[in-house]
Amino acid sequence: MTSIIITSNGPITHVQLNRPEVKNAFNEELIKDLTDAFGQLAQNDSCRVVVLSGAGGFFCAGGDLKWMKSFAHASDAENEADARRLAGMLEAVDQFPKPVVGQVAGGAFGGGVGLVSVCDVVMAAEGTLFSLSEVKLGLIPAVISPYVIAKTGVAPARRYFLTGERFDAGMAQRIGLVHEVTKQETLEERTLAIAREFLSSGPEAVRACKALIRKVRGEISPAIQTMTSKEIARLRASPEGQEGMRAFLEKRRPFWLPDGKS
DSSP: OTTEEEEEETTEEEEEEOOGGGTTOBOHHHHHHHHHHHHHHHTOTTOOEEEEEEGGGOOBOSBOHHHHHGGGGSOHHHHHHHHHHHHHHHHHHHTOSSOEEEEEOSEEETHHHHHHHTOSEEEEETTOEEEOGGGGGTOOOTTTHHHHHHHHOHHHHHHHHHHOOEEEHHHHHHTTSOSEEEOGGGHHHHHHHHHHHHTTSOHHHHHHHHHHHHHHHOOOOHHHHHHHHHHHHHHHHSHHHHHHHHHHHHTSOOTTSOTTOO
């Protein structure tokens, strides 16, 4: 698992995304490694809490656009299967039976916001930026949408899904995406303090609480996962989606952006 780093500090396990050269953007390897890691840790009785972070001072930039762009000539089935792997990763974290604490710094964009949304507690450093940036690329936040909306509610989604604008950690806290904002230099300390707080709770009670929350909020059904996977597969291979990703990688305006606008 070269795309993630796993270390243990007693009952607290640290899982760190490890693609700092691309701001920990998702590719097939990272998605698989993260899915496998949470599957294994779910069965590991010595692990009682997971702290999830990103290497290089940045949490996660979402999908690796060079990797996503390669699906332009993939079949519909291949495109959808890839999207389902992302859905499976989010489900593995969301349904993890132990607490997951997100230690978020630098930024969380696109799918990175989805990863933030499946953490039980999210600690963010001042200055961290968030964006559901898919629409800027001619895409939509399809696969992550059930988790983001479950976390923030519909009203923030109606703004930030559609504008793709960036917002800071303070706004992320106000809309429910983040629980606590702290100074960069105290982020790790505060995250560990919250992680240790879980150790005073009964492990079985914590498992039962997480299961209860999922039942009360409503399960994210296979039908929803299929629908969202099909949608992102369709948009990713579309002319607009391909143009958006190309424009971003080539550092130019996409065709739908009027001259003089940024």
